Amino acid sequence: MVFSSISFIYYFLPVILIIYFSVPKPLKNMVLLVGSLIFYAFSEPVYVLLLLFSSLVDFIHGIIIENNRGNKKAKRALISSIVINIALLAFFKYSDFIILNINTIFDMNIHSLGLRLPVGISFYTFQTMSYTIDVYRGQAKVQRNLLKLATYVSLFPQLIAGPIVRYRDIQEQIDSRESSYDLFAGGISRFVIGLSKKVILANTLGELSVLISNTGSPSVIFYWMGAIAFTLQIYFDFSGYSDMAIGLGRMFGFKFMENFNYPYISKSITEFWRRWHMSLSSWFRDYVYIPLGGNRGTKISWLRNILIVWLLTGLWHGASWNFIIWGLFFGLILVLEKVFLLKILEKTPGVFNHIYVIFLVIISFVIFNSDNLCSAFLNLKGMFGFLDIPFINRETVYYLRSYLGFFIVAFAGTTPMMKMGFDRLKKRGTWKIMEFIQPAGLLTLMIIVTGYIVDSSFNPFLYFRF
Amino acid sequence: MKNKLTVLLFILLITGSLLANIVLQDSAVSYSERRKLIQFNDVEYDLQFSENFEKYALDQFFLRDYFRKLKGLTDLHIFGKTDNNGLYMTEHNVFKLEYPLNSESVDGMSEKINKIYELYLEGHKVYYSIIPDKNYFIKDSRFLTMDYDQMFKRLRENITGDISYISIFDSLTLDDYYFTDHHWKQSHLNKVIDQLGQFMEFENDFDLNDFEEKSYFPFYGAYYGQASINMNPDTLVYLDNDDISHLKISLVEDFTDKVIMEGIYDESALGGIDSYDLFLYGSKPIVIIENDKAKTDRELIVFKDSFANSLVPLLASTYSRITLIDLRLVNHRVLDQFIDFDNQEVLFLYSTLIVNHSEILK
Numbered sequence: 001m002v003f004s005s006i007s008f009i010y011y012f013l014p015v016i017l018i019i020y021f022s023v024p025k026p027l028k029n030m031v032l033l034v035g036s037l038i039f040y041a042f043s044e045p046v047y048v049l050l051l052l053f054s055s056l057v058d059f060i061h062g063i064i065i066e067n068n069r070g071n072k073k074a075k076r077a078l079i080s081s082i083v084i085n086i087a088l089l090a091f092f093k094y095s096d097f098i099i100l101n102i103n104t105i106f107d108m109n110i111h112s113l114g115l116r117l118p119v120g121i122s123f124y125t126f127q128t129m130s131y132t133i134d135v136y137r138g139q140a141k142v143q144r145n146l147l148k149l150a151t152y153v154s155l156f157p158q159l160i161a162g163p164i165v166r167y168r169d170i171q172e173q174i175d176s177r178e179s180s181y182d183l184f185a186g187g188i189s190r191f192v193i194g195l196s197k198k199v200i201l202a203n204t205l206g207e208l209s210v211l212i213s214n215t216g217s218p219s220v221i222f223y224w225m226g227a228i229a230f231t232l233q234i235y236f237d238f239s240g241y242s243d244m245a246i247g248l249g250r251m252f253g254f255k256f257m258e259n260f261n262y263p264y265i266s267k268s269i270t271e272f273w274r275r276w277h278m279s280l281s282s283w284f285r286d287y288v289y290i291p292l293g294g295n296r297g298t299k300i301s302w303l304r305n306i307l308i309v310w311l312l313t314g315l316w317h318g319a320s321w322n323f324i325i326w327g328l329f330f331g332l333i334l335v336l337e338k339v340f341l342l343k344i345l346e347k348t349p350g351v352f353n354h355i356y357v358i359f360l361v362i363i364s365f366v367i368f369n370s371d372n373l374c375s376a377f378l379n380l381k382g383m384f385g386f387l388d389i390p391f392i393n394r395e396t397v398y399y400l401r402s403y404l405g406f407f408i409v410a411f412a413g414t415t416p417m418m419k420m421g422f423d424r425l426k427k428r429g430t431w432k433i434m435e436f437i438q439p440a441g442l443l444t445l446m447i448i449v450t451g452y453i454v455d456s457s458f459n460p461f462l463y464f465r466f
Numbered sequence: 467m468k469n470k471l472t473v474l475l476f477i478l479l480i481t482g483s484l485l486a487n488i489v490l491q492d493s494a495v496s497y498s499e500r501r502k503l504i505q506f507n508d509v510e511y512d513l514q515f516s517e518n519f520e521k522y523a524l525d526q527f528f529l530r531d532y533f534r535k536l537k538g539l540t541d542l543h544i545f546g547k548t549d550n551n552g553l554y555m556t557e558h559n560v561f562k563l564e565y566p567l568n569s570e571s572v573d574g575m576s577e578k579i580n581k582i583y584e585l586y587l588e589g590h591k592v593y594y595s596i597i598p599d600k601n602y603f604i605k606d607s608r609f610l611t612m613d614y615d616q617m618f619k620r621l622r623e624n625i626t627g628d629i630s631y632i633s634i635f636d637s638l639t640l641d642d643y644y645f646t647d648h649h650w651k652q653s654h655l656n657k658v659i660d661q662l663g664q665f666m667e668f669e670n671d672f673d674l675n676d677f678e679e680k681s682y683f684p685f686y687g688a689y690y691g692q693a694s695i696n697m698n699p700d701t702l703v704y705l706d707n708d709d710i711s712h713l714k715i716s717l718v719e720d721f722t723d724k725v726i727m728e729g730i731y732d733e734s735a736l737g738g739i740d741s742y743d744l745f746l747y748g749s750k751p752i753v754i755i756e757n758d759k760a761k762t763d764r765e766l767i768v769f770k771d772s773f774a775n776s777l778v779p780l781l782a783s784t785y786s787r788i789t790l791i792d793l794r795l796v797n798h799r800v801l802d803q804f805i806d807f808d809n810q811e812v813l814f815l816y817s818t819l820i821v822n823h824s825e826i827l828k
Contacts, residue, residue, distance in 0.1 A: 010483045014480040045513060045515070181470050185470075186469075189472065395566070398609070401548060402549065405546040434468065436471070439471040439475050451535075454524060454534055454537070
């Protein structure tokens with residue numbers, strides 16, 4: 001079940017909200033746990049056992065670590081927990097990729113396992129790992145109540161697409177949290193905005209991106225349009241999901257960390273990664289980069305650390321070489337920025353810095369979005385005029401005109417312009433009008449979004465009837 | 467105040483919709499999309515349950531058509547999109563984007579005609595004619611239309627048998643088509659019959675004054691519901707007189723028995739999923755029209771799509787027997803089990819929409 005589905009918005013959500021706010025406080029975690037398991041089982045009726053297993057493993061390891069604090073058994077328990085978590089992730093996510101590469105390199109014929117990737121496994125294994133590591137480091141209290149830990153791991157708002165919420169950030173909220181109209185309304189606002197970003201902008205731009213990649217009449221501008229459309233799509237898709245997760249969390253009294261902060265306004269790639277998928281980059285920083293030594297030690301070891309982190313970041317996104325290349329691409333640019341580029345960028349006018357960032361990000365997402373490296377290379381050749389195609393054609397003009405409105409709104413949405421507009425209204429004292437406009441606006445947006453979701457099932461039976 | 471109102475409206479919307487979806491009875495069909503809707507009993511309890519349930523929930527969402535219309539209006543009027551689900555409206559008509567030309571499909575069409583010719587039609591007088599879709603008449607270069615010249619060029623180059631091409635493109639204008647549908651109007655086919663008559667050597671005795679113009683309103687054409695935008699429905703006009711009523715119609719539906727029908731018009735289709743099914747009972751694999759009052763004993767076989775259903779009855783004054791074959795519903799390899807190919811005249815009459823999607827022909 002995804003948040004942008006009718007099943008979630010108009011079946012699951014009202015039911016769980018009614019039950020959650022009807023039961024007394026001591027039962028609220030139980031409602032959330034059962035609700036989250038139903039939410040997960042709806043999509044993954046078998047793998048829900050894996051989710052429970054993962055929770056149990058880290059629950060037990062956490063207690064062992066706490067009970068043996070200061071001795072070797074604690075470290076062994078930590079290593080055991082990390083190995084089990086990574087093994088689960090590797091088995092379900094990377095086994096076929098590993099087999100494919102072994103077959104290619106050693107000319108073997110090992111059969112692939114063909115396992116379906118459990119939804120959200122990359123997110124919840126990172127969360128459970130952060131729990132045991134933080135317990136080991138003394139940064140989080142051990143949880144001796146399995147129900148509470150399982151509630152944290154399976155918490156449906158952040159289960160399938162993040163943000164990667166760390167246990168230490170919400171441990172107190174798991175034990176006790178308050179609900180209020182303000183928090184709930186803030187959650188609704190965030191949820192509806194995220195849903196609109198996903199359904200109206202990301203899905204429409206995604207439709208254009210697919211249409212362009214399947215076109216029989218490509219042009220140089222069409223390739224660029226496709227690349228820009230995907231760059232916007234992935235931002236609104238992912239940040240929209242994060243907004244929905246944060247909003248849902250607030251409805252139930254949780255305060256999750258922010259995951260995106262207008263990354264496309266960055267002036268360097270270093271800044272971009274401070275604003276993009278912040279929960280993942282901070283996870284890798286705290287649990288991989290710094291333990292590896294960070295920027296301490298020699299330049300060689302520092303370089304190695306960066307490349308390891310970005311190799312893993314790429315691999316985390318998917319079991320394919322284009323994701324690894326995508327990660328290393330960013331790793332390389334970050335190294336170059338740290339060595340000399342940042343100094344140059346500081347002296348360069350802001351507009352050029354933006355162009356530099358957007359250009360590299362677009363290129364990176366062409367690699368990210370391609371089925372394989374050959375197709376990535378082909379797309380890049382198309383964008384830079386190395387294919388025998390026109391610069392622009394009728395089809396390009398048609399779709400550019402047709403989707404221009406979406407592009408304009410999307411471009412504006414990647415900047416804090418709208419937020420600044422609201423803030424200005426507040427300062428001018430016209431905010432009182434917003435007392436009514438904001439609730440009505442959110443309701444209107446919600447109804448329009450529902451129209452988009454319902455229309456996604458548009459499936460005319462037409463060819464047969466010509 | 468603001469926050470309480472936000473919470474109240476949101477909760478009312480989601481719980482109200484939940485109740486409406488549970489309480490309201492499921493609809494059996496979507497007239498706007500012309501298809502059956504998924505029923506709750508169709509949802510299977512297997513590993514794909516979530517996808518199955520979502521499809522059901524989408525199909526049966528209350529006020530579904532209004533929500534779809536809202537999406538269409540937002541796309542067109544707020545975001546300025548040129549089309550909604552590939553449909554767009556100008557002041558003159560409603561169109562469905564049919565782009566680009568699918569060369570493989572055009573070649574597939576030629577191949578299909580060649581195969582049928584080789585199997586059954588050598589020695590017959592064989593013709594083919596292509597009906598332009600509405601996009602052909604768009605003069606506005608902002609809209610994408612397929613390369614019709616290239617389509618004909620490929621057809622002419624690849625159709626190899628002794629088959630004559632009859633061009634009817636100049637015999638039609640946009641006014642000859644319904645506003646909300648892709649089909650042509652039966653009462654506007656005089657010039658088309660004239661053109662066919664010139665090539666197929668029959669006298670065109672079509673005179674609109676000889677017919678009673680029956681009409682049905684509102685006719686919601688195929689594009690009406692798909693476009694999900696505000697437009698007026700059409701009036702469907704069909705022609706009737708004693709000669710038309712006299713025609714004997716047989717449907718070969720299940721490939722075993724012939725079912726003899728009363729009249730060429732199925733008036734029970736009016737107001738149904740597709741009112742254009744009025745003509746010759748909609749899409750049927752094989753339909754035979756017999757006229758013992760025909761001016762000649764000539765026989766005609768028409769390989770066709772639904773456009774022909776409104777045209778062919780008007781040819782029955784010339785032909786004593788017309789067999790219509792819909793290759794979307796019957797495989798061309800088994801035709802000789804139902805039809806005795808015996809020197810009849812043969813016409814392949816397909817719209818450009820089918821030529822561009824010939825993969826649906828069997």
